[in-house]
Amino acid sequence: MEFNFPSKVLFRAIESFNSLPGVGKKTALRYTLNLLKMEPDEIMRFADNIKRLAVDIRFCEQCHNISDQKICDICSNSSRKQDVICVVQDVRDVLAIENTQQYNGLYHVLGGVISPIDGIGPSDLNVESLEERVKSQNVQEIILALSTTMEGDTTNFYLYRKLGNFPVQISTIARGMGFGDEIEYTDELTLGRSIINRIPYKGGNK
Amino acid sequence: MEFNFPSKVLFRAIESFNSLPGVGKKTALRYTLNLLKMEPDEIMRFADNIKRLAVDIRFCEQCHNISDQKICDICSNSSRKQDVICVVQDVRDVLAIENTQQYNGLYHVLGGVISPIDGIGPSDLNVESLEERVKSQNVQEIILALSTTMEGDTTNFYLYRKLGNFPVQISTIARGMGFGDEIEYTDELTLGRSIINRIPYKGGNK
Numbered sequence: 001m002e003f004n005f006p007s008k009v010l011f012r013a014i015e016s017f018n019s020l021p022g023v024g025k026k027t028a029l030r031y032t033l034n035l036l037k038m039e040p041d042e043i044m045r046f047a048d049n050i051k052r053l054a055v056d057i058r059f060c061e062q063c064h065n066i067s068d069q070k071i072c073d074i075c076s077n078s079s080r081k082q083d084v085i086c087v088v089q090d091v092r093d094v095l096a097i098e099n100t101q102q103y104n105g106l107y108h109v110l111g112g113v114i115s116p117i118d119g120i121g122p123s124d125l126n127v128e129s130l131e132e133r134v135k136s137q138n139v140q141e142i143i144l145a146l147s148t149t150m151e152g153d154t155t156n157f158y159l160y161r162k163l164g165n166f167p168v169q170i171s172t173i174a175r176g177m178g179f180g181d182e183i184e185y186t187d188e189l190t191l192g193r194s195i196i197n198r199i200p201y202k203g204g205n206k
Numbered sequence: 207m208e209f210n211f212p213s214k215v216l217f218r219a220i221e222s223f224n225s226l227p228g229v230g231k232k233t234a235l236r237y238t239l240n241l242l243k244m245e246p247d248e249i250m251r252f253a254d255n256i257k258r259l260a261v262d263i264r265f266c267e268q269c270h271n272i273s274d275q276k277i278c279d280i281c282s283n284s285s286r287k288q289d290v291i292c293v294v295q296d297v298r299d300v301l302a303i304e305n306t307q308q309y310n311g312l313y314h315v316l317g318g319v320i321s322p323i324d325g326i327g328p329s330d331l332n333v334e335s336l337e338e339r340v341k342s343q344n345v346q347e348i349i350l351a352l353s354t355t356m357e358g359d360t361t362n363f364y365l366y367r368k369l370g371n372f373p374v375q376i377s378t379i380a381r382g383m384g385f386g387d388e389i390e391y392t393d394e395l396t397l398g399r400s401i402i403n404r405i406p407y408k409g410g411n412k
Contacts, residue, residue, distance in 0.1 A: 007274045009262045016255040043260035047253045049222040054249035056215045068213045
């Protein structure tokens with residue numbers, strides 16, 4: 001099914017939105033018509049904000065996080081612990097962890113996880129630069145915060161083997177029941193691990 | 207809940223997407239990160255396609271449809287019937303009807319329907335220019351293709367009163383059961399109208 005568009009300009013804008021993940025022709029049309037209701041100034045600002053993604057965005061040379069500068073705001077923030085590195089899969093995870101306000105160290109964005117099926121090996125990830133950081137900087141702890149999938153676990157294991165010889169503590173984030181989960185509906189693997197990795201109760205809800 | 211964005215450029219792009227209807231912070235982030243995976247050229251083209259909405263898009267002076275030129279492709283297409291005008295609520299409806307490939311006349315985009323609750327009266331719609339077209343051009347038929355809502359019906363009635371004195375046939379699109387609908391689950395109003403407006407059976411599925 002193809003729409004006949006009354007205008008090439010309209011068509012191309014719709015096509016652009018259509019190229020985003022999960023945006024079909026109808027949604028792209030809705031976005032475009034909605035833009036058309038805005039003031040020209042606003043549309044120009046929208047376009048400019050996107051253009052600047054191409055021009056101004058770069059990745060931090062140390063942790064590979066998105067940044068405006070060579071070194072990102074997190075890496076260059078001297079009030080953060082410089083000797084703890086949290087290893088994550090991608091930029092979204094940095095945002096998610098930052099959002100918890102429970103972490104005050106640095107990050108290292110791998111850019112993916114090892115996945116032989118998808119043809120992604122260690123050399124496709126930012127592993128070498130992580131090793132370099134552990135070697136050259138005074139890193140005390142590496143926190144592996146990858147997804148609890150087969151690929152995540154494989155990557156965890158690989159990194160553990162790679163970095164285990166350095167004088168650095170390696171930990172993974174805790175796996176267990178989430179807040180609000182019910183015992184009855186928790187899968188047995190998670191529940192089993194929750195029991196094995198039980199923590200001393202201190203009278204609080206943490 | 208607020209994300210701490212590592213880059214103002216990123217933040218502004220996310221904000222822009224966030225201003226679209228039905229796009230929350232998380233979806234806006236997903237769109238933006240996806241754009242960042244594209245080649246700079248592609249991002250620039252995306253931005254340019256949006257910029258051109260502000261610069262190049264105008265509305266047809268005759269039918270108020272979206273157009274690149276003063277008069278849209280449909281109005282200026284001489285192979286279309288110039289004496290039939292289909293009145294619709296907005297540009298999306300033009301696309302939907304064009305898509306059926308069952309109509310070969312012209313359009314008139316009202317820009318809305320009469321809705322006292324929302325403070326939209328006839329003067330807020332492109333009614334005057336429709337009257338002008340009926341007066342000055344050799345229009346044989348007006349097809350009212352508005353939504354089957356209270357507001358749509360009100361607008362139908364208003365236009366009928368306004369244009370009824372001109373030597374022009376006024377029709378509304380058929381209301382009835384949709385293809386694939388089951389009698390049992392059709393609301394009584396629609397079913398009732400379907401019976402009243404029954405059409406002679408010609409042995410086909412039309």
